[in-house]
Amino acid sequence: MNKLNFLQPDKNNLNTYLYTGTILVALSIFIVFINSFFKKDLISFLPGSISFFLPLILGFIGLHLIRIDYSGLKFLDSINKNINTNNFNAFLSLLIVFVVIKSLPPLLSWFIIDANIAGDSKDVCTGSGACWTYIKIWFNRFMYGMYPNAEQWRINLSFIALAFLGTIGFFATEKFKKYLTLYYVVVYPIIAFFFIFFFISGGPIFFDFSYGIIAAVISIIIGFLIPSKFKMYYFIIVPITLYILLKYVFFYEELIELGKLEALEWVETGAWGGLSLTFIVSFFCLIFCFPIGLFLSLGRRSDFPIIKYFSIGMIEFWRGVPLITVLFMSSVMFPMFLPEDMFIDKLVRVIIAISLFEAAYVAEVIRGGLQALPRGQYDAAKSLGMGYWKMHILVILPQALKLVIPGIANTFLALVKDTPLIFVVGLLEIVGMLNLAKTNPEWLGFAMEGYVFASVLFFIICYAMSKYSYNLEQKYKTER
Amino acid sequence: MSDKIIQITEMNKWFGDFQVLKNINLEVEKNKKIVVCGPSGSGKSTLIRCINRLEEHQQGSIIVDGNELTEDTKDIEKIRAEVGMVFQQFNLFPHLSILDNCTLAPIWVKKMPKKEAEDLALQHLEKVQIADQANKYPGQLSGGQQQRCAIARALCMEPKIMLFDEPTSALDPEMIKEVLDAMVNLAKAGMTMIVVTHEMGFAKEVADEVIFMDEGMIVERAETKEFFANPKSDRTKLFLSQIL
Numbered sequence: 079m080n081k082l083n084f085l086q087p088d089k090n091n092l093n094t095y096l097y098t099g100t101i102l103v104a105l106s107i108f109i110v111f112i113n114s115f116f117k118k119d120l121i122s123f124l125p126g127s128i129s130f131f132l133p134l135i136l137g138f139i140g141l142h143l144i145r146i147d148y149s150g151l152k153f154l155d156s157i158n159k160n161i162n163t164n165n166f167n168a169f170l171s172l173l174i175v176f177v178v179i180k181s182l183p184p185l186l187s188w189f190i191i192d193a194n195i196a197g198d199s200k201d202v203c204t205g206s207g208a209c210w211t212y213i214k215i216w217f218n219r220f221m222y223g224m225y226p227n228a229e230q231w232r233i234n235l236s237f238i239a240l241a242f243l244g245t246i247g248f249f250a251t252e253k254f255k256k257y258l259t260l261y262y263v264v265v266y267p268i269i270a271f272f273f274i275f276f277f278i279s280g281g282p283i284f285f286d287f288s289y290g291i292i293a294a295v296i297s298i299i300i301g302f303l304i305p306s307k308f309k310m311y312y313f314i315i316v317p318i319t320l321y322i323l324l325k326y327v328f329f330y331e332e333l334i335e336l337g338k339l340e341a342l343e344w345v346e347t348g349a350w351g352g353l354s355l356t357f358i359v360s361f362f363c364l365i366f367c368f369p370i371g372l373f374l375s376l377g378r379r380s381d382f383p384i385i386k387y388f389s390i391g392m393i394e395f396w397r398g399v400p401l402i403t404v405l406f407m408s409s410v411m412f413p414m415f416l417p418e419d420m421f422i423d424k425l426v427r428v429i430i431a432i433s434l435f436e437a438a439y440v441a442e443v444i445r446g447g448l449q450a451l452p453r454g455q456y457d458a459a460k461s462l463g464m465g466y467w468k469m470h471i472l473v474i475l476p477q478a479l480k481l482v483i484p485g486i487a488n489t490f491l492a493l494v495k496d497t498p499l500i501f502v503v504g505l506l507e508i509v510g511m512l513n514l515a516k517t518n519p520e521w522l523g524f525a526m527e528g529y530v531f532a533s534v535l536f537f538i539i540c541y542a543m544s545k546y547s548y549n550l551e552q553k554y555k556t557e558r
Numbered sequence: 559m560s561d562k563i564i565q566i567t568e569m570n571k572w573f574g575d576f577q578v579l580k581n582i583n584l585e586v587e588k589n590k591k592i593v594v595c596g597p598s599g600s601g602k603s604t605l606i607r608c609i610n611r612l613e614e615h616q617q618g619s620i621i622v623d624g625n626e627l628t629e630d631t632k633d634i635e636k637i638r639a640e641v642g643m644v645f646q647q648f649n650l651f652p653h654l655s656i657l658d659n660c661t662l663a664p665i666w667v668k669k670m671p672k673k674e675a676e677d678l679a680l681q682h683l684e685k686v687q688i689a690d691q692a693n694k695y696p697g698q699l700s701g702g703q704q705q706r707c708a709i710a711r712a713l714c715m716e717p718k719i720m721l722f723d724e725p726t727s728a729l730d731p732e733m734i735k736e737v738l739d740a741m742v743n744l745a746k747a748g749m750t751m752i753v754v755t756h757e758m759g760f761a762k763e764v765a766d767e768v769i770f771m772d773e774g775m776i777v778e779r780a781e782t783k784e785f786f787a788n789p790k791s792d793r794t795k796l797f798l799s800q801i802l
Contacts, residue, residue: 457612458649458708462663462715463639472662476653554653 087146095143096154102140106133107175114180134172141168200521212524213531216515220531223351223506229343233354236273243269267365268317269294274358279345293320347425348504353535355507359429360494366433367493368486371440376470378445389441396438402499404431409503428500436493443485447478480554487547491540508532561588563719563750564609569618571604578604579615580774586719591751593761593782596771597797602754603646605771606721609752610641623718639667642712646724648704650696656683656707657692660714668715675714682710686740702733706740713744720744722753758801762786770794 087095110133112118121129141162149155161171192207195214203209213220222230243266247258272290297317350358377389396404408431409424416422451474459469479486498509506514512528515521564586571579578601586592594602607613608620611627611634620627622637651659660679664670670678683689686706688699696704705725712720722741726734738760745751745764755761761768761782768785770778770793778785778794789795 452647452649454645454647454649455651457607457643457645458651460612461610461638461641461643461645462711463635463667464663465635468666472666473651477651480653 087143089146089149092146092149095146096149096151099140099143102136102143104140106135106137106140106172107179109133109136110176110179115183133176134169137172138165138169141172203524208527208530209524210527212515212521212527216511216521216528219352219515220508220511221352222354223511224349225345225351225354226343226349229345232278236277237354237357240270240273264314265294265298270361270365274362278350278358279347289321289324293317293324296320347423350425351506352511353508355500355505356494356497356539359425359432359497359500359505359507362429363432363436363493363497364490366429367436367440370433370437372444372475374437374441375444375448378441379448392434393438393441396435397442401432401435401496402502404435405499405502407431424503425505428503428505432493432496432500436489436496439489439492440486443482443489444478446485447480447482448474450481451477480551483547483551483554487544490547491543494539494543495536508535562586563588563623564752565619565621566609567619569608569615569620571601571608571613571615571617578774579608582618582776584769584776586750586752588718589748589750590766591745591749591764592753592767592769593765594752594754594769594771595756595758595761595797595801596777600771601774602771603723606643606723606752606754609719609721610638610643612643635667639663639715640717641719641721642715642717643721644705644708644712644723644725646727648696648701648708648728650704650708650711652696655693655695656688656699659696659707660711663711664714679710679714682713683707685713685743686710687736700733701729702736705729705733705737709737709740709744719750719752722751722755724754724756726755726757756801758786770797772797 087099109120112120119129121132123129124132142165144154145158145162145168146154147158149158162168188207190207192205193210194203194205194207195210196202197211198215200209200212202211218227218230222233225233247262269291272294276290294317297320300316374389374393377385378393380386380389405428408427412427413422455473455477456469459473464472497507500507501510501513509532512525512532516525516528562585564584566582566584569579569582570577582605584605594605596602604613608615608627609622611620615627623640625633625637627634627637650656651662654662657676657679660683661672661675664675664678665672680689680692683692686709688703688706688710691699691703691707696707699707709725725741726737729737734757738757741751741753741760742764751764753760753765765782768780768782769776770785770789770791772793778789778791780790785794786798789798
């Protein structure tokens, strides 16, 4: 029988140390658990300060005893390697476990056990937990803002259609893969634009939407017959021409007035709101701010003084002012500079403002990527006879953009989380709707539930985006 | 005139206040192989970078294949397409496969059909003996293979002149040989070449003439045999005694 040395556990008495240590750790966790979940202090017979620290001390000693290198037990080894490498780490691990155990009961009780979801008025919320009834009743408003209930299918349909069209890339056969970039960069945004600004908005303008869809569909079908050399020009020119033809030549305004077609009810953008507005604003700002930022970043590195200083000016200006003032100016000051009879929709102005604002950040992120490329890449591209655009499109940007995917994702996430600021111009997306709902006299005092709800939604959106950016990073990771 | 493919007269270049190239006069005839050697910082690389205008010269004139190098960028692109260049650091495009590296410029600059460009690329890759690596990425190849790919990439543009900027300086000794072999084969095929290198063995084997540069000036220019057997200036003698 080997002598036991509790200061230096060793492999010879593995089982003794293992059992003693495990029992001590289990005991310490058990004490905290009982204390936390059943409000019973098992060690209250001890003096105050000792009883407070006892679990920590017990667990600490226990972890010390089981810290045996190369014990041969897989589970024990992995514990020792990951959370029990030395006294300090053992202490931190214990502390974290205790904090988690301690904080679980109040969270659980607020979220689930004491929460209410039944009923449809404030009166059912008697418990001390959350009142999910509030979210349930207001759910529609949080999703669609002031959009008329009867018309909400239009938003649903648009989003479903756009989501479906967005996933086409996964189903494309090898033959059509090469057109995907073109589709996502040119065709998809145009279709999305038609859907959102004509279909959701409705009114007589809805007919424009149908012309747009017809034009898009016809041009896509003919598009497959066009040699790929001309595709780029084709997809820019043909849909627009078709659209104009449809609008001004084939379908006279009179036709509509004759009542052959009934228009969708017009819903002004001021009534849009909730989560759907968050999506709309984020989507368009993301689409627009990226190319603008790209050109600004190239402009800033240009050799032509005018372009260079224009880009620097734009970037520094938009980076230098707070978003909230930009939004405010876009709604109050900007219309003053327009001719009397010209009117630009509030939502459009907001989207332009946010896009320009975020473009400045995107530009600087991309510039970081451009600067990270070795000069040799430029030399090599030039020595092969490439001009500025060929060099950038074929050689420089693919590499630079790959480098800055995390930075771009960062900016995009910030953009999504900045959208609630559009409340300053009276557009109420989800957080705006929450603020409105919490001031409703019948539903006072449920701000907490609302904000938790919004946080969860934002977390889901942002986490999905960050996961996606990580996937992109992995996908384009080559060598180097 | 007709067979002078490169003509440099009275060329001067400064980096800021520092004069890197002083009064360079150089004529290169078609199908000649010229080796440029000299200590570091003597302006060899700058000189050949000036020939396809990766660096701009401030005084004098450079005429490549009958076209003078000027500010006009359209012209430059046309000239660069006819002047292939191989760099010390390979400078392959890491986001493209070896084959795509070779076909990129022919397809986009010379507007060659893709199929044709690929055949051409494979042909040149075969010449430098890395056709079997065509679908790998540059990061997966050894330095010597990368440099040979860089040579193939330049050849795919079917240039009239090839410039080599210390092509073997970043390689370990075993790989130097495979790159030099590729260059020797190229020389034997009759390409006009200007090579900045410290590989005197290569110079002796293929060069028609050797140029020795120091402190931005061409100190000595001689036939290869003459250069090694009987250098005229003291500076050249010193350099040769150290390097050989």
